Amino acid sequence: ILTTPDADQALRAELESKIRELLIQHPDSGELKVAIVVGISDENLENDTASPSATMLSRKGELIQVNFQNMSWAAPYLDDNRVANRPETPSEVVALGDVVYIAEPDLAVDHPEYASSWTLGQLPEVSGALISMEPTTGAIQSLSGGFDYYVSKYNRVEQAQRQPGSNIKPFIYAAAIDNGYTPASLISGAPIVIQDTNQGTVWRPENYSGKFFGPTRIRRALSLSLNLVSVRILRALGIQPTIDFLEKMGIERDGMPNGLSLALGAGTLSPMDMAGAYNVLANGGTRTTPHIIDWIEDAHGNIVEQQVLKTACRHCEALIRQGNQLVTGLTGAALIDDKAIASELLESQATQSSNDKLIKTETASDQLSVEEASTQEPISDVSPNNELLNLNILSLSEAPLEPLEPITEFRQTPIYSSQAMNPVTNYLITDVMKDVVRQGTATRALQLGRTDLAGKTGTTNDFIDAWFSGFNNHTMTSVWVGFDQPRSLGNSESGARAALPIWIDYMSTATAGQPNTALEKPDTIVSRQINKTTGKLTSALDPNGFSEIFPAKSAPSAQPTPAPADDAGAIRPSFTPQESSSQDDLF
Template identity: 40%
Template sequence: ATQASRQPGSTFKPFLYLSALENGRTPATIYNDAPIVFEDSELETAWRPQNSSGQFYGPTTLREGLYRSRNLVSIRLLRDLGINTTLSYLKQLRLPTENMPSNLSLSLGSGLLTPMELARGFAVIANGGYDVQPYLIERIEEWDGTVVYEAPKTILCDENCDASQTQVADAEQSTSEQPPEIEGMTLPASAAEENTTKPRIMQRLADERSIYIMHSMMQDVVRRGTGRRALALNRSDIAGKTGTTNEQKDTWFAGFNHDIATTVWVGFDQPSPLGRGEYGASTALPIWVDYMKVALADQPAATMPRPNGIVNIRINPETGERARPGEEAVFEIFKEEDAPSPLPAESIGGNGDNGNGDDLSRQIF
């Protein structure tokens, strides 16, 4: 969990899509799922990335691109955002980037992460966008129930977090307590300090509205996409993402509700193919379901509260633009400032031209 650095495959895509939501894109932004070829003078052959199905599906919204795990959409999205912008955002999320490539294969999860690092990243998404500092020991008790050590409490912080941390440190320095006694022995001051439960300030790393939209998009992975086997839990609060690397050497499922995030990886100690036809949905996801069936037993649904600044708008699913009266439409959620522009009055029921010769019907990258 802490040492096996493996390629996360498509389980990396939520971080790329979250970066997109933080940089002005929306679930309705259209990218073209079409063949693309990259020539590289250092390679003997050109890179021709494909979807796992080997097919291409044309203009696709980011929402559908994520829940159907379309590789060509992710590649074009990364090219549009910029590799440096995306790597900087990963650092903002405090994901390690030293083993991330500075090329477009990054979009397909060709970097390296341990299961713990991936689980921590998904926990940041699950909890609403706050930092997470993993720990392995929650509490140590003596035989009679005396607590010797307890993991620090967590304080969530949205702003002025450095000042809050300073206040906590000042409060600790002003509190003089006797070192605890353990089996008749008084711990030295240094050991006593190690056993105090200093609260940790966990600051916000991502816009809560972007996180809320990401929850919605990743719930569709379970409802409509590659993670449908998670429907076996009969819960409405589950979101997640499957992942499979080249030659099926690593398969993943990372999923969560608002309370708990869990990552499952399946592979060999020495990387080798699991077998033809093995994917995250068929190997890792069933394990995840078996574990979460126990972890979430008798627990109520836990969904992220809807933050202010989110709007619902009817859109044309083919264009990503506001739907015209009488047009086939679906509802999509947007941050207020990123919502599609109102349709010009002259284009309603017309040909979608704004009078300047500009086609307003779609923007495809």
Template identity: 30%
Template sequence: YEAKVRIPSEVLKAGDIIFVQVINEIMEDNEYEFALYQEPVAQAALLSIEAETGHVKTMIGGRDFRNSQFNRAYQSRRQPGSAFKPIVYAAALDKGYTAASVIIDSPVVFEDTERDFVWKPHNYKEKFYGPTLFRDALSKSRNIVTIKILQDIGIDYVIDYARKLGITSEINRDLSIALGSSGLSLLEIVNAYSVFSNLGYLIEPVFITKIYDRDGNLIETSKLMRKKVIDMSTAYIMTSILESVVKSGTGRRVKALKRPVAGKTGTTNNLFDAWFLGFTPRFTTGVWVGLDQEAPLGKGETGSRAASPIWLEYMQNALEGKPVRTFNVPEGIVFARIDAKTGLLPIEESEKTIFEAFKEGTVPTEYTPKPDAVSGSEDLFKEGL
């Protein structure tokens, strides 16, 4: 569709200001080719914290401070979508789950008779995947499995766990929090993710490091506020799983950083909000993209598509020239080869095996059943669908 060309005098008058972009400049004739500049509707925010010190290295509260002084990095509260899921999974690891636990991804229905409401949650692609490893459920961002885990370990337990990670905003007391239904600030969720990169330590974000008087005398210095809030092995396993999100899950776009990186995308069902939260051993950085009026960003504008490219470009610049660092493996972590399908010890017939990280004392002791022993249960699952 092409709009009809109008005579400029029909729409313009003396004194009007036209915002344009220079497309082509012909210097010899002093001629220019312009295109009308369209002010973007979408907003974005970015926050980056140095992991070991808590120093806020970058905070961008919006697209243009001259047009809006509202700081979306800490004043705004938006639904994080699947970016909240790592908090549920970390809580589950401290409740006895392992990265090799198997959860059935199958249809569930929740009825609220008091409000005459029925909730039938589904995965992003509206498919069900059957027996799913804990690691795969998060790396592929499976909604149903996350809801089942939350239901098993308890809503109040997860809310309390979020508080330990530094989240102070109000959290809905229902199963929808598994899908990130409660509004959080970018600052809160970036700080929560930094606990994983800091191996269980919550560090108070530092915006001002030093204050000098007019004569150059130092009058105030920030102090490192550091508190251990979760087990080191839990933090490491979460980091390892979030590395899988980048290697083979919804965060694949940021593999281009070509450094060890862990992270998670977030997208709300109505495409109002797109997130990417990620960290390297040096920085924890979060990006939010959305509209202030809470309207859809547009078809396909997920956290992977809308937010992760911004994260990637920022981190490429932030880490340029800095040595590559790997995530430290703490004491209390052991690695074992498991069957990639059952999460149990492998047998000769195992089609695929992987090395998995476990807390000491939680490595599976059972072996994967022979193929003919599990075919019956698989057939029953398929019939159930």
């Protein structure tokens, strides 16, 4: 009736009305539009001039044709690990009366084969999250907490608590480098058995590939994401010192396990937490505050509130005065090296002209010392993690407070973030992570044609969570894929397969036009020619040699003798790392 031009018009109108009432029960989802299948043609192009297709009726009453080539992807689902053979006709995909989602032609710009007609779409059961930040400031450039806000208002970037898997390994390896290991340090990749005497259980960690390796350089171990090497590194460093290191990166210790499974990412954190930690790697080792809002203006263009990036103060809080109120920027507490500088900051803010200051400072008669102000209780209860400037107001008199004047100028003086990771450690681990892209688990990212990318895949047991987090100097992006109610994504749905393609698709646009630039190399890093197998110094004539980077104080200057391996299989550096306690050896 609907597809025949000479059909009874009254009957046609009645049927269209009932179909539209049915479609109202199924809302559109973003770019996907709801339609109902009203016609199917399985004719073969070789025997007929008609193309195999299905006809859909949209919510607006439009008849839309979807060619078979634009629905041939829809192989029937069998289970989490299998689909049936690809369909050969439209009737194997849809049936009359099916309510389906279709995508408009202009949404297929990147796929020329679909650009001429509508395509069959699908609401995914699987969920995901993407967050991208500017490394220097922590400004959030993109954030997607799910497929469609109107389908699910659950923001997975901030609210989902997931296991990071191997996505956490760069920080385990960075902790090792920070404690004297180098990218050339050899760690045993042999099988290991860990006993929990309290629970009477035994843990036998394995590599993703199921294979075992001999002594392996740290650089190669991270690029191949070798679990056994990671476990041995953590065992040698100690669990609590490693958790302390992770906490400096912004990873909450409450979500981390007190066991060696930490080395494989058995804790929980949000994609926002993971992105914040990776941003430390991307910007050279400093903590920044992820934020969306830079400033807020009123209707007249006056800035009434402005973001203060996380800064540092070892000895004091930077005090700012406005009118007859004294305010402390807790999220912007500057890490200043001594009290004299803090006092100087206060004095300079009190004497700056109105065109050079963020907000007014107090008069000389009202000014409090750093020590006096730090002992005052703030009137307002504002979380230190508030994204906007915290105004914890200290009353200077019993008189009514004057209204705050609008902020009309930006702060002229830079505010610096605290250094969370040693710049040498940061440079070394970032260079090692570039090998993950060049020759490790993320080689697919080479299609972007860039030389400045570093990152790490992450996959949890049974393929429940898939991650890829990566960056260059200009953009840091982290991607997570998984089900909201944790279950397997399916065999082989690793971070490299499920999350990395999303990261590549986003970064292909985000990095367009960006120059290939590298982190500034610290002066204390030197290069040495070493053997790939032994990790020892070798000559330039060695066919198995390559140039490795070292901290100058740890660089080999003569042919070294083999260091004894400890009972965990880790070959010790020249100094002795902190030993783990007996409790740290428990799973």
